Amino acid sequence: MTVPPLAETVAAFDARAAAYDRSRMHQLVAARAVAAARPQQGQTLLDLAGGTGLVARAALPHGITAIVVDASPGMLRQARSQEPRLRVVRADAHHLPLRRESVDLVTCVTALHLFARPEQALREAARVCRPDGRIVFTTWAAHGWSTGRALREAAEQEGLTLPDPFADSGTREAAARLAQQSGLLVEQVVDVRTKEPLEDREQAWHHVTRSHPEASTDAIRRRFAHSLPDHVEHALLLLTCRPQTSSPSR
């Protein structure tokens, strides 16, 4: 899958920041990630590529301290305006400005697919996590976006075959392999499925064609708009891991 340059990703999330929290899907996945992380009073949680801090905010009632690291200043501003107790740090997930073994929990939710080197970012997560800590991350399941499926079908009818960007990375085996290669011990992999009303068809089009600019034609757009159902469904894999204490990256 082609990952857009970081500057483009940042601009896209800066623009989306004010409306981001309206996504029911992101709220639900954040709640599932916190349940998997099992935060406990007094712990420090790092929410990696934490955006507006949905995960960190959902974890705060457990009596933790939360740090949100993200590359988008707009998303971080939104995080702080929603919850001044969050510590926010603007940084690239591939190079964390945090000390080794300085946090108890790391979450990285709906963000890995945006990283140029997901393995490097997870290695960083393993480095900063204490040996008895926990790392929870999600990956998109293969065919995990119903809007992506609708785009591929519309494109196919116009003679353009588009690959599913998550076909290779979105299986349990591939996700577990990524974790292991990044110095993590996988404890659990679970499926997460969400379904929410599709509120903004225009935005759905821009979202899906961002990773497939070649499909951005009037004919495909008409077919896409016509075939879109009223609900959008997402499927993810949620992995709960521990750092491998003998990993060379630590």
Ligand SMILES: C[S@@+](CC[C@H](N)C(=O)[O-])C[C@H]1O[C@@H](n2cnc3c(N)ncnc32)[C@H](O)[C@@H]1O
């Ligand atoms: C879909 S949002 C997810 C936000 C949050 N984790 C959540 O679940 O709501 C993806 C986030 O990843 C951030 N991001 C993408 N690439 C990044 C990178 N290399 N380093 C840090 N943050 C990055 C974006 O700025 C954006 O806030």
